[in-house]
Amino acid sequence: MNGFQFELQRENGRARAGRFVTPHGAIDTPAFMAVGTLATVKALDPIDLRDMGAQMILGNAYHLHLRPGDELIRDFGGLHRFMGWDGPILTDSGGFQVFSLATLRTVDENGVEFQSHIDGSRRVFTPESVMGIERNLGADLIMQIDHVIPGQSDEATARDASERSIRWLERCVAELDRLRAGGPPPTTTIPSSPPLPGTVFPLPAPNHPQALFPIVQGGIHDHLRRDAARAILSRGDWPGFGIGGLSVGEAKPDMYRVLEGLDAELPPDRPRYLMGVGFPEDLVEGVRRGVDLFDCVAPTRMGRNGAAFTRDGRINIKRAEYRTDPRPLDDECDCAACKRFSRGYIRHLFTSDEILGLRLLSLHNVHFLVRLMREARDAIAGGGTRASFDAWSRNWLDRYHSRPATSE
Amino acid sequence: MNGFQFELQRENGRARAGRFVTPHGAIDTPAFMAVGTLATVKALDPIDLRDMGAQMILGNAYHLHLRPGDELIRDFGGLHRFMGWDGPILTDSGGFQVFSLATLRTVDENGVEFQSHIDGSRRVFTPESVMGIERNLGADLIMQIDHVIPGQSDEATARDASERSIRWLERCVAELDRLRAGGPPPTTTIPSSPPLPGTVFPLPAPNHPQALFPIVQGGIHDHLRRDAARAILSRGDWPGFGIGGLSVGEAKPDMYRVLEGLDAELPPDRPRYLMGVGFPEDLVEGVRRGVDLFDCVAPTRMGRNGAAFTRDGRINIKRAEYRTDPRPLDDECDCAACKRFSRGYIRHLFTSDEILGLRLLSLHNVHFLVRLMREARDAIAGGGTRASFDAWSRNWLDRYHSRPATSE
Numbered sequence: 001m002n003g004f005q006f007e008l009q010r011e012n013g014r015a016r017a018g019r020f021v022t023p024h025g026a027i028d029t030p031a032f033m034a035v036g037t038l039a040t041v042k043a044l045d046p047i048d049l050r051d052m053g054a055q056m057i058l059g060n061a062y063h064l065h066l067r068p069g070d071e072l073i074r075d076f077g078g079l080h081r082f083m084g085w086d087g088p089i090l091t092d093s094g095g096f097q098v099f100s101l102a103t104l105r106t107v108d109e110n111g112v113e114f115q116s117h118i119d120g121s122r123r124v125f126t127p128e129s130v131m132g133i134e135r136n137l138g139a140d141l142i143m144q145i146d147h148v149i150p151g152q153s154d155e156a157t158a159r160d161a162s163e164r165s166i167r168w169l170e171r172c173v174a175e176l177d178r179l180r181a182g183g184p185p186p187t188t189t190i191p192s193s194p195p196l197p198g199t200v201f202p203l204p205a206p207n208h209p210q211a212l213f214p215i216v217q218g219g220i221h222d223h224l225r226r227d228a229a230r231a232i233l234s235r236g237d238w239p240g241f242g243i244g245g246l247s248v249g250e251a252k253p254d255m256y257r258v259l260e261g262l263d264a265e266l267p268p269d270r271p272r273y274l275m276g277v278g279f280p281e282d283l284v285e286g287v288r289r290g291v292d293l294f295d296c297v298a299p300t301r302m303g304r305n306g307a308a309f310t311r312d313g314r315i316n317i318k319r320a321e322y323r324t325d326p327r328p329l330d331d332e333c334d335c336a337a338c339k340r341f342s343r344g345y346i347r348h349l350f351t352s353d354e355i356l357g358l359r360l361l362s363l364h365n366v367h368f369l370v371r372l373m374r375e376a377r378d379a380i381a382g383g384g385t386r387a388s389f390d391a392w393s394r395n396w397l398d399r400y401h402s403r404p405a406t407s408e
Numbered sequence: 409m410n411g412f413q414f415e416l417q418r419e420n421g422r423a424r425a426g427r428f429v430t431p432h433g434a435i436d437t438p439a440f441m442a443v444g445t446l447a448t449v450k451a452l453d454p455i456d457l458r459d460m461g462a463q464m465i466l467g468n469a470y471h472l473h474l475r476p477g478d479e480l481i482r483d484f485g486g487l488h489r490f491m492g493w494d495g496p497i498l499t500d501s502g503g504f505q506v507f508s509l510a511t512l513r514t515v516d517e518n519g520v521e522f523q524s525h526i527d528g529s530r531r532v533f534t535p536e537s538v539m540g541i542e543r544n545l546g547a548d549l550i551m552q553i554d555h556v557i558p559g560q561s562d563e564a565t566a567r568d569a570s571e572r573s574i575r576w577l578e579r580c581v582a583e584l585d586r587l588r589a590g591g592p593p594p595t596t597t598i599p600s601s602p603p604l605p606g607t608v609f610p611l612p613a614p615n616h617p618q619a620l621f622p623i624v625q626g627g628i629h630d631h632l633r634r635d636a637a638r639a640i641l642s643r644g645d646w647p648g649f650g651i652g653g654l655s656v657g658e659a660k661p662d663m664y665r666v667l668e669g670l671d672a673e674l675p676p677d678r679p680r681y682l683m684g685v686g687f688p689e690d691l692v693e694g695v696r697r698g699v700d701l702f703d704c705v706a707p708t709r710m711g712r713n714g715a716a717f718t719r720d721g722r723i724n725i726k727r728a729e730y731r732t733d734p735r736p737l738d739d740e741c742d743c744a745a746c747k748r749f750s751r752g753y754i755r756h757l758f759t760s761d762e763i764l765g766l767r768l769l770s771l772h773n774v775h776f777l778v779r780l781m782r783e784a785r786d787a788i789a790g791g792g793t794r795a796s797f798d799a800w801s802r803n804w805l806d807r808y809h810s811r812p813a814t815s816e
């Protein structure tokens with residue numbers, strides 16, 4: 001599969017430990033991917049991510065297409081070089097951002113027309129144009145564009161969106177084949193970046209292989225999810241599977257049931273990526289149901305708002321009770337923030353609007369999820385007995401949920 | 409001198425290379441000190457500072473007294489422990505901030521009464537209360553409180569302020585002796601921090617020795633500067649000298665002339681610290697006139713506004729010309745930003761309001777000044793001939809000033 005490989009190393013109940021190899025390195029799964037929306041994981045340096053053991057990060061095609069432009073990033077040699085991260089990168093297709101950020105959105109069979117949330121300009125995303133964007137960005141893993149709908153959509157809406165997403169998948173594959181064969185990028189209505197003075201340095205488009213993941217849709221309707229999975233499987237041998245349209249407003253039991261249903265449908269020898277999820281407890285629940293990869297902006301976004309994950313639940317560092325607290329954010333954490341700084345100091349940074357505060361909480365929260373997945377992996381791989389991961393995850397969830405609600 | 413020592417290693421014209429030893433380590437001079445106003449050098453981590461070779465940093469008594477409170481920092485074990493920096497620290501006395509930030513200021517012989525710029529509360533700084541604050545913070549070097557006046561004040565105003573500053577110096581010494589002998593902190597009108605719930609952990613006040621620097625005042629009036637230096641010298645054997653009241657609006661030739669006059673008055677075997685200066689060219693001009701230590705918020709403040717120092721002058725990274733520029737900020741710089749990121753990428757970070765951009769430019773600018781002082785030191789110490797530093801500094805200034813004005 002052209003530089004890609006997935007090794008399923010251990011199963012423990014539905015939970016799986018594996019190793020996913022890409023042209024830019026391997027990812028031990030289950031794994032959490034930090035989100036580098038605009039070619040930077042907010043408030044962090046790529047070195048911070050490497051130091052904490054993060055192995056793969058994510059970029060957003062929608063955001064990068066608007067700013068600074070995917071063609072500019074191509075001219076810088078691709079996203080890896082542009083942002084100084086030489087590990088694996090996954091780019092999403094922008095489908096979710098068009099759904100959640102853009103305005104005046106119209107979806108038809110051709111694609112999605114929308115207005116940029118930055119400058120109001122009209123843009124069109126089609127399967128063809130999005131493959132061109134993701135090829136310019138040059139990530140290792142690229143996602144198909146899908147038709148995203150609200151989490152509690154009725155069956156007819158969910159069916160239409162899911163079936164359209166599968167037709168779009170076929171167009172993504174055809175376009176990617178055409179581009180790989182050396183075809184010119186598609187002519188689209190996407191305005192290219194305006195010419196500006198400066199150094200021009202044309203570079204070849206990234207030519208390392210890119211693996212396309214289909215996205216299984218179908219809302220919270222079990223039979224639609226099953227139909228989608230089977231339809232996708234009938235159309236090719238895929239390097240992995242995105243599970244989309246979850247954590248978008250539906251109830252948690254619905255999400256868990258969908259994941260359990262898909263665990264039986266998806267081939268065990270391919271990684272499964274639960275898109276946009278999530279919080280620590282969601283990751284553990286997802287791993288329990290056979291998920292290998294996760295991403296979410298929560299650790300950095302919440303960190304910038306003063307929230308820190310701890311093994312005993314979430315705390316908000318801005319609260320007055322932490323003013324004189326000499327303890328680290330989490331006693332058992334070995335991140336660069338917890339090894340050196342007290343809650344009292346970090347609270348002072350937030351109270352004084354100091355940038356270092358944003359950095360330390362973002363760093364801690366991403367580290368928390370990266371390490372959580374390492375611990376889950378150890379519980380799956382090292383435990384030996386089928387019960388070991390189940391016991392570990394139940395204990396972990398019990399402790400995380402034990403914190404009194406008044407503390408945040 | 410109780411853990412302090414200054415070694416004058418080489419003189420080259422008026423320029424000096426030395427080594428200043430403190431209880432928290434040594435500083436090779438000339439040296440630039442980054443300013444950690446609120447117990448953090450803005451946008452940077454203490455590790456960044458160590459990695460770039462910064463040896464001493466500065467904290468502001470005024471800011472730290474208001475937020476989070478010097479008593480809280482004392483209870484955390486002092487400023488070094490609170491902020492995670494175990495190298496030498498210097499604290500200023502707050503005199504300059506009262507002058508530049510506080511409102512409704514009244515100065516009399518007792519001290520300065522002012523209104524906090526944070527919450528409008530009334531505060532009083534006296535020589536006694538400021539010694540208590542600086543002792544709570546526990547820096548290695550502490551500055552006397554002085555009466556700060558505008559840079560172009562007339563002779564009578566400058567004389568009054570300078571003579572008052574010397575009387576305040578005597579009170580600082582007396583209070584420091586009293587505190588060192590175990591006396592209780594002074595009863596002042598400074599409100600202490602309100603009690604809050606949380607962990608209480610009384611710790612001893614920092615008991616390592618602190619070296620008090622007097623501040624030479626006298627405005628731009630050569631004879632007042634000379635009188636101040638002689639009056640201070642007649643009052644004790646000081647571990648070093650602050651030169652205050654410069655870079656506050658006076659013309660550059662006035663500053664240079666004052667420095668040249670003081671070079672003849674101040675003992676060569678003590679370090680001289682030019683307070684609040686400055687820009688790269690100011691540092692070089694200061695070293696040429698016998699200054700050993702500098703501090704300024706310029707590198708971090710300007711960095712947050714998109715300005716970067718380069719050997720060819722200052723650039724503003726937000727300009728459109730850098731959009732496609734694959735070069736580092738400065739071709740000859742070995743900072744963590746220049747080794748890994750392009751101007752084009754950093755411009756994108758600024759255009760997108762990304763925190764990493766603030767960090768990278770702050771890091772580069774502080775590194776630029778720290779390295780500039782290392783290079784000045786090498787030119788002084790390594791050159792051998794008296795002309796070598798003079799030639800190095802003239803070449804450096806010519807190149808720095810050569811950049812066409814249109815580029816920023």
